Amino acid sequence: MLLSGKRILVTGVLTPASLPFAVARQAQEDGAEVILTSFGRAARLTERSAGRLSPRPEVLKLDVGQDSDFEELAATIGARGQRIDGIVHGVAFAPTDALGGSFLSTPWDSAATALRISAYSLKQLVVALEPLMPAEGGSVVTLDFDATQAWPGYDWMGVSKAALESVVRYLAQYLGRRGIRVNAVSAGPTYTTAAKGIPGFSRFPEVFAQQAPLGWDARDSSPVGKTVVALLSDYFPATTGELIHVDGGFHAVGASARGPEEPA
Secondary structure: OOOOOOEEEEOOOOOOOOHHHHHHHHHHHOOOEEEEEEOOOHHHHHHHHHOOOOOOOEEEEOOOOOHHHHHHHHHHHHHOOOOOOEEEEOOOOOOHHHOOOOHHHOOHHHHHHHHHHHHHHHHHHHHHHHHHOOOOOEEEEEEEOOOOOOOOOOHHHHHHHHHHHHHHHHHHHHHHHHOEEEEEEEEOOOOOHHHHOOOOOOHHHHHHHHHOOOOOOOOOOHHHHHHHHHHHOOOOOOOOOOEEEEOOOHHHOOOOOOOOOOOO
C-alpha cells in the first residue's frame, strides 16, 4: 500500500462529498493513519463524516483564522511523540460579497478574509507542523481550482487560489532543503458544500463534462483522492512546486462550441 506506516493530517473535511474526505478515505485504503481537523459548528459535520471512515480518525481543533490554533495543534501532536508524514490542505472560504460578480465592489476586509483562509493558511499550517515531519522530509498537498484564468463569479476566491498556487511554489523553494515536497492538485468542479456557495457554479460541471477530453463526473471525487495519495507517497520523490490537474484534461483544450461527439 502506498502510504503504509505514514500518518497524514487532512484539513477541510465537512461532508462525505467533500474532496478532503475523498483524500482521507483513499489514504486509509492505502494504509495511512489519518488525523482530521475542524472547529466550531463545522466540527459536528466533520465528526459525522469521520464516522464514515474506518478506522474512525481523530478530529483535532484547528481554526485557520486563529494564529494560536496552529501552535496548539502542533503542540497536541508533538506531546504524543507523533510525527506527521504528510499534510493535506483543503480549507478555502470567501465571504458572499467577495463572490458572484461583486469583484469590483468587494471591500478589503472580505478580500483579506478570503486570502487568509484560502492561501496564507497553507503557509501557517506547514510552518507549524514542519518540526514534526521526519528528518528525511515529507509531502504537502493543497487542493486547488486552476487560477490561470478568470472564472465567472469566482472573483476573490479565484484571486485567493492564484495566491495559493504562488504560496506552493515559495514553500517548495524554502522547504526543499528539508526534503519536504509541496504540490497542488487542481480538481475539476465537484458537487460539494463549498461549491454550492459559489453563484453560477451549477454551470461548471456540465461544461467540463462536455469539453474535457476524458469527460468529467462532478459526483466522483475518487480521481482526486487517488492523485493526492500518489503525491503523498514516495512515488514522486523529485516533484515539488507543481500544479497537477485532475479535471479530465479540460485545462488542456480550448473552449469549443461543438458537442463532445461532433468531429472537428
